[in-house]
Amino acid sequence: MLENALVNKNKSVNYKDMTKQLEQNLSALQQKIRDKKLPVIILFEGWGASGKGQLIADIIKMLDPRFFKVYSTMPANDFEKRYPLMKRFWANLPEYGAMSILDRSWYQELAIARLEEGISNEEYERRIKSVNIFERQLTDDGYLIIKFFLHISHQEQKKRFLKLKENSSTKWRVTELDKKRHKNYDIYYKQFDDMLMKTNSPHCQWKIIDTTDRSFTKFQVFNVLVSQIANAVNSEPPQKVIPSISELFELVPQPKLSEVRLEGKEMQPSKYFDELKKAQKELSKLHGKLYKKKIPVVLVFEGWDAAGKGGAIKRIGTALDPRGYEAVPIAAPDKHELNRHYLWRFWASLPKTGHITIFDRSWYGRVMVERIEKLTPEERCAMAYREINEFEQELTECGIIVLKFWLQIDKNEQLRRFTERQNTPEKQWKITDEDWRNREKWDLYEPAIDEMIQKTSTAAAPWHIIEGNNKMFARIKIMNIIIDKINEAIKK
């Protein structure tokens, strides 16, 4: 792709004047970005000395400093390396109506990592996939991502490095790494080209700019920015494609909720306490092993109100080292969370190596409460099955054990528990008017949950439906699944 960079400018055109006009346009577009709540990500990749810093300075000169943030991407530090690759990039997403400008980006984890950190071909391809999913998920959510690759020839780079080295105040900017990369220009060229090709997706195309001529470069960059932003704020978002889940993912068949037999799934207290003790001891031991083997775990608890999520989580938590796990209760999103992609807050809570995160409710709110209460447009809810599957698949590919539990009770059992809560003073806080309102919508929720379970029970992260009318039975079943799955993973 690099050979396509436009080198020759039209000599009869006054690019400087045209750029001036574009600068004014960009400045004026800020307000439209704000009004339309368009989130914009502008990223710069490219060769050393290709002029990224100068172009970023040129852009922000035209912007209100309260409106944008600039991020410089350094190699991941040891702490960041304990998390899935994309976590730190998710963390820096701009809010709707704001702009991020990236001086290098997630692309550092691709070509550069392939050549300099010796990641395998397989890992390289996996990262390519992660990046493509990341960008598609964001653009599907309305983010505008503008990607520049700044290109210069080997000869031009040599010239620029020499010039920098001539001056004592700029000499330090040419590093040993720069020299090494310059020497191996051809190898990097091939690797960059491969990366650009594989990540040049239709929703997010590369703009490859030859930066040999400074004024022509600036014109081209501003021209891309203004036209893409103007297009995004002025046109309706494209019709979204709702993908077929069964074609994209290997699904594990699951029964409908109405087919789950709850009767007879019971346990006597004496047996329960024996089993609980045994399971907790085992879990405690496994937690230590996970820590030593640096394996992270994500546990997801979903289920009807009063199905017993809290009680199950408590029994698990008691068995774990408190320094190695976190229970994350998920409520309705706060304003700053609503102002970003819905997966943003879940990425932020992922466990580091050797740790466990227990989600008490989760991203599945997207296809349950947000769908039933119409908090999110139907179309976006329908797209979530794929997004969620991709998210969970990515976690498992990063080595995280993902276990999802649906706690199933029937309507009568829920009524019994609600009534008991209402009649027990120290349990009253657990029952709210909203619980009663949700209960009235049981028949709306059930088909939605059935669809959710069918469509998100992937081979990578299948659902475990837990018969929950008897709490003791349910807790032991959950703990034993966790123990089995961790044991399997550790043996691998």
Next chain:
Amino acid sequence: MLENALVNKNKSVNYKDMTKQLEQNLSALQQKIRDKKLPVIILFEGWGASGKGQLIADIIKMLDPRFFKVYSTMPANDFEKRYPLMKRFWANLPEYGAMSILDRSWYQELAIARLEEGISNEEYERRIKSVNIFERQLTDDGYLIIKFFLHISHQEQKKRFLKLKENSSTKWRVTELDKKRHKNYDIYYKQFDDMLMKTNSPHCQWKIIDTTDRSFTKFQVFNVLVSQIANAVNSEPPQKVIPSISELFELVPQPKLSEVRLEGKEMQPSKYFDELKKAQKELSKLHGKLYKKKIPVVLVFEGWDAAGKGGAIKRIGTALDPRGYEAVPIAAPDKHELNRHYLWRFWASLPKTGHITIFDRSWYGRVMVERIEKLTPEERCAMAYREINEFEQELTECGIIVLKFWLQIDKNEQLRRFTERQNTPEKQWKITDEDWRNREKWDLYEPAIDEMIQKTSTAAAPWHIIEGNNKMFARIKIMNIIIDKINEAIKK
């Protein structure tokens, strides 16, 4: 203080039964903590093998996992070291109505750092002061902090280490550092004692527990927890003391706003553009020097609506390397921010070494809008002058350059600018109904601002009042102050 730890239990008492009752009480108190929105911090410090981990496990066994978080404090990593000492501890504050349990805490930065990292006596005393201010500010805000120091004798520690070493599965827990500390028990004893004495403040007293006897230890810890929490949820908060600012801080006298002469503070455009170019060039150079010298800078912009904060910030931002500064616009706090101490969100935005943070409005909202609009009780607003002065003083003591600007315009000039904004299509978004409402309250704001400027113009971080009726004059004056102050700091 360590010699006061209670060793002898009353042999006729059945502590186990009493502890059981206390465990139930603690569990029940969770709901009260939630109802009363009481934030609770429980921290454990103490000797190696004194049993911190076990006690934390005992406590959380009684709690709902969604209700608390456990933090293990490790030595600050290189990234954390680029920020003021207390930043990472501010970051982990529990929300109102939730609980944090700390396995080691900020106290690691005191005695341990004194003995093992070789910090100077002066720095040690400074940190003692920081910690005392931190804890007082939190308790003044209603936080309950319960501090345990777990004590064992040299002999007992030896016994425990030997027991751990006997077993192959626990052997690894006795580290080289443990051995070193054990060998120098007497030195650590003295240093711990000094630290405990100096941080045993009335609002936040140490509970020193001799942990030789396990069941007695557990009883004592639960007894402290239950009694302190019950006391906090059942009694009215103590009457707050409003301190005398002039006795606590060295203040720099400032004129009242009505005494600030705005007439004649003008600049012609031709001179302005010359001066601006000069100042921006100089600032750009200084930014590089700050980076190399690793000096962080905080710029605070306050002023009347339409006083020109945004324009000034833009001119400064243009001169800076975008990768080395951040402009942080401060709006009304979001829900998750309201759920914590008001300084929490500002600590989160502090610059790292060599970086600049520009606050467009700031923590001064506490004594302006929050006071005038009665969003915060009067008493808490009145306490803020001291808290803010302490905060800024701490930043300067950590080596941050703090510069605060009040942009002053008169009422007529504001009207002129409001009207202009309203009549200029591309500026209309800058003017809202709220601006007009605030303008009506000018006469309420002015004395509040006068008081604020008088009480928070400390020698460490004095206010700079900028005559702002002429924007060009104001911008150049601000930039020259920044340049002078950075030059001063660099020469030190």
